[in-house]
Amino acid sequence: MINVEIDGKLVETENGSTVMDAAHKAGIHIPHFCYHKKLSIAANCRMCLVEVEKAPKPLPACATPATDGMKVHTHSELAVKAQKGVMEFLLINHPLDCPICDQGGECMLQDVAMGYGATASRYSEEKRIVMQKNIGALISTMEMSRCIQCTRCVRFGQEIAGMMELGMAFRGEHAEIMSFVDSSVDSELAGNMIDLCPVGALTSKPFRYTARNWELSRRKSVSPHDGLGSNLAVHVKNNKVMRVTPIENEDINECWISDRDRFSYEGLNVPERLTKPMLKQGGKWLEVEWPAALEYVAHGLSQIVNEHGAAQIAALATPQSTLEELYLLQKFMRGLGSGNVDFRLRQSDFSADGKQVNAPWLGMKIAEINTRDRLLIVGSFLRKDHPLLAQRVRQAVKHGAQANIVHSSNDDLLMPVANKAIVAPNELLNVLAQILKALAVEKKATPDASVQGVEVGSAAAAIAKSLASGERAAVLLGNFAQQHPQAVQLALLAERISALCGAQFGYLGEAANTVGGYLAGAVPYGNGALFIEKRISPRRPKDVVQGMNAAQMLASPRKAYLLLNVEPELDMHDPQQAMTAMRAADMVVALSAYKHHATDYADVLLPIAPFTETSGTFVSSEGRAQSFKGTVKPLGEARPAWKVLRVLGNLLDIQGFEYDTSEEVRDAMLSGHNVADKLNNHVEGVAIQAVMSASDAGMQRVANVPIYSTDAVVRRAASLQKTSDASTPCVKMHGNELRKLGVQSGGAVKVSQGRATVRLEVQADDTMPAGTARVAAGHPATAELGAMFGTITVERA
């Protein structure tokens, strides 16, 4: 530690820190543009010039290392003169068009010019003009003349997003920020450049010119789209969400959010929103009042309970639903006497049900990922499924960690990967067994009998070696591994591997409440919340049956389905089977924010509020319960789903539905409990099966859920849907497989699974394992197909 004096204030700061850091510690503001605490030092704006005693010239605070006994003046005559001079030069080519600038009112340049600049410009000559570039649907560069060349956006791309898409071309007065030959900026984190830009050069394309900063009220919320639980500021004007920006939380999202979190709000204000309850009568949809719709649902459900038994009713919810909604849904179902409730819609292996010690979770704090020195990531489309978590892994790798990947698709993670094993889905288990066996040898332990039979390949040996040499390792299972038909066996092996190398073992959460769903008890086992409120009294105790999980509910169709936020053709593991079950059901009640395809098969549509219009709680991957309030009033007659479920509970005389606020619902679950005690990835009583090498299973499907297809809100966000990540999925196969089919890359193929065939474009991707075809799920183009895993037929179209 060293002592520095800034403006007469003594401050102690770490060795190697800069004058800017020391000033920050002392609570002294030094004006700056190019400096950003998360980015490398550029020192090219010169705004942070300060006077340092014994230095002949003013020095940039952001790039000057603090030394012991240094005396700094930020407001001395020399410093002020330097700052004034820099300000004048920064404004020489700036258009000074604040009144028509979208950044006006929240502009660093405007603020700093007010504080440190002159009142008027002395410059009357011609200013330079920089033409706009088209860099995609999210970021507008219409006014690049405003750019002051701080290069924050360039450094963000290089250092945080991992891909340098913007750069500064040309030199001196001709320097311009641009992308390579008008290519679009495709990073899934690119929206952060809008926040980073200290002037109005990079602005939000969907938001610009729709509101002024001072007209907006900024309300806190939490992202529903991935398991991270990013903290959001939802900006509201006239009861409408105008835009979303990050709220800094170093433990979760740092100061970033993904584009999915930032731009998904567009999906909240679409004409497709359901604003009145609707009933289907005589094949026609009628808008009705709430009481009529709820009476109809209550009556219909009790009729089915009476005639066919409660086990004929099933409830499905998305993991993006709030904790309160999930809790009341399962309570409602169990109150009816049915245990058929599930939120794990894309899961296919339920063999750990009832044997999972507690809710599966990340196994560590999110921030701990940065400190890992060895990582094994199994079955994850990491960048697209967890954009910000991938960023943390990227930072860990930058600081010397080794990332090891076991997956069925070789996506570019935009970071150096130490070892990769890219194999067909039915070989994943075998690869993990190989790693376990090799690791046991490395650690001089006896390998499990179940993995004795496998032959260790070079990739697995290298991964084992990497894991064995680390001190702080982590083994993480991605969405793909969790959706895998052998998910539980994969998890058991992964747990064994982490035990051998002292690693943290965890699951990457697919959505905001992937952990919360378990805590709320929205699973068919455990008879209610894991925070057990034991006395949920069924109306007729004899009706209590062992509940069915999401797959069983569809495999043996039920008479009635209750859908909470679910679009079965897009959200389910096997949409084909799901749609068959929906069409065959006597009654389908869709609680949805949108008028979606449920109009084809549902009987009742109940308009519910998306995350911005309801209060609720999300429990993130790391087990952090974050409650939020509604940021705007529900649109039209939409109501928060927890209220709808509460009234339905009352109508059916189910006990324990006397909640007045969502906080009461949450407290009924969480108060007196510590969430951390309820998290445990261990599975008891499931044996590791002997691992064999996989038999030839024909062409296997590798299904990712594209980043902008994950949930109902994102699927309707117009600008996100214009990005290249949202383009219609094409089949990806190895070039050899294409030659076998006699199809050229870029040609069309027929993809068949179950009863359906769809026509898609095919692309050669020589990193795909032989015998696999990547066909995305969750997209209308592939919604008719069957399960996300398994055999698929690809033919020449």
Place this chain on the structure above:
Amino acid sequence: MLSEQIQTRINRELKKYPSDQKQSAVMAALRFVQDEKGWIANDDIADVATYLGMPKMAVYEVATFYHMYNLKPMGKHTITVCTNLSCTLCGAGDTVAYLQARLGIGLGEVTADGKYGLREGECMGACKDAPLFTVNNKKLCGRLSKEKIDQILVELDQS
């Protein structure tokens, strides 16, 4: 695709740097492209980026930063006249005017037959020979007079 000759030259250049610092060879690589083709197209920039494992934009930054990379087709013989202070004092203005008259093109232009290009350059560090120009950034021709320029052009015509 970069030609075999360019690849060989880049490979030789790469030996000068650590294997994880391939980007150090970017300026040389761009020079090799220009030596062979006379100018550097965007496709070439992309090829160099792929070859050196760099982002395309990073190579583009370098290619646009330096004046001596031609980003549009120039003549077979591109004459770059220094117009900095020493040369101007010694009559660079006359040199430019004479070349423009002889070749019938302005600065930054190429003759219709593609044989000559003319552009302005910065100090070549050889002020004792002012006024001067270079041919294709390689050959320095100093102490220019009308006669000497004529003589050089005749030589270039024949080559």
